[in-house]
Amino acid sequence: RPVNEVLFFPCEAVCVEHILNPSFSCFCSLPHGQETSIHILLRHILSASSSLDVCMFAFTNTDLSRAVLALRSRGVAIRVLVEEKNISICGSQIPVLLGAAGVCVRFNRTPISMHHKFAVVDDRRLITGSLNWTCTGVHDSNENVIVTEVRGLVRPYVTQFARLW
Amino acid sequence: RPVNEVLFFPCEAVCVEHILNPSFSCFCSLPHGQETSIHILLRHILSASSSLDVCMFAFTNTDLSRAVLALRSRGVAIRVLVEEKNISICGSQIPVLLGAAGVCVRFNRTPISMHHKFAVVDDRRLITGSLNWTCTGVHDSNENVIVTEVRGLVRPYVTQFARLW
Ligand SMILES: [Zn+2]
Ligand SMILES: [Zn+2]
Numbered sequence: 001r002p003v004n005e006v007l008f009f010p011c012e013a014v015c016v017e018h019i020l021n022p023s024f025s026c027f028c029s030l031p032h033g034q035e036t037s038i039h040i041l042l043r044h045i046l047s048a049s050s051s052l053d054v055c056m057f058a059f060t061n062t063d064l065s066r067a068v069l070a071l072r073s074r075g076v077a078i079r080v081l082v083e084e085k086n087i088s089i090c091g092s093q094i095p096v097l098l099g100a101a102g103v104c105v106r107f108n109r110t111p112i113s114m115h116h117k118f119a120v121v122d123d124r125r126l127i128t129g130s131l132n133w134t135c136t137g138v139h140d141s142n143e144n145v146i147v148t149e150v151r152g153l154v155r156p157y158v159t160q161f162a163r164l165w
Numbered sequence: 166r167p168v169n170e171v172l173f174f175p176c177e178a179v180c181v182e183h184i185l186n187p188s189f190s191c192f193c194s195l196p197h198g199q200e201t202s203i204h205i206l207l208r209h210i211l212s213a214s215s216s217l218d219v220c221m222f223a224f225t226n227t228d229l230s231r232a233v234l235a236l237r238s239r240g241v242a243i244r245v246l247v248e249e250k251n252i253s254i255c256g257s258q259i260p261v262l263l264g265a266a267g268v269c270v271r272f273n274r275t276p277i278s279m280h281h282k283f284a285v286v287d288d289r290r291l292i293t294g295s296l297n298w299t300c301t302g303v304h305d306s307n308e309n310v311i312v313t314e315v316r317g318l319v320r321p322y323v324t325q326f327a328r329l330w
Contacts (some may be wrong), residue, residue, distance in 0.1 A: 141277060
């Protein structure tokens, strides 16, 4: 049965360490043991086994970039397409991703700005919505994200990513 | 068979008058007789027979606001929720909508900004994506919009609209 769900944000600041680093017993000051939309989003990203394609207007969220790097260290092929004017915004994760061996990053350099906020996991699970992968988006804005494996929805995004890449 | 489709933007500036005003033979300077993503989007909005709920970060596109007003004149119940800080941006359609009898407009006045870009037609057709209802979005940005009647996707947005309204 294909995944088909909706996540809403903002979500409270709750520790996500058990997802990113399961073997580590965290003692940070955030609440532990609760699951929010960001936990579910991270799990969907981390479900990748072969590829992750990210097409993102702004990317400043460290939890999400750690998930991308964790996939990379497992050998998942990563492509990240971002809007050029957001490469260097405060907290940008793009320099971090550029520094990671094997993560392919490209920039939209056309005059048509790249406002997408979607990712495709293994060419078959689409994550898309209003949410940029930023701290503001996750914790301080009303946002929505659809996660779907309905082929008629996923395929156009796969094609669109190939076109923009 | 439920609607389930994806639209991509930007689209070329092509006349939409035949959709908004079918009885009028337009002689404007834009190309005529082509259908683009904005035409399809307008048709989905105009398919409303009982209600249209719009939850939009920024709303400056006159074609889209004319579609909303056309629905209103047919007796469709209209609710528009917008981000307060975008009420008065250049080209804002909010004053136009506020001036139209029977269009209910509310503002997000919470400190949590309202970044959604979705609409629900007749409680059963969801329109959602990265696209704000702006001229920039439609004509000058790479954007995506999902139009779906899959109940598992539509219902959470109906609930979310009620919560934010
Ligand atoms: Zn912790
Ligand atoms: Zn015309």
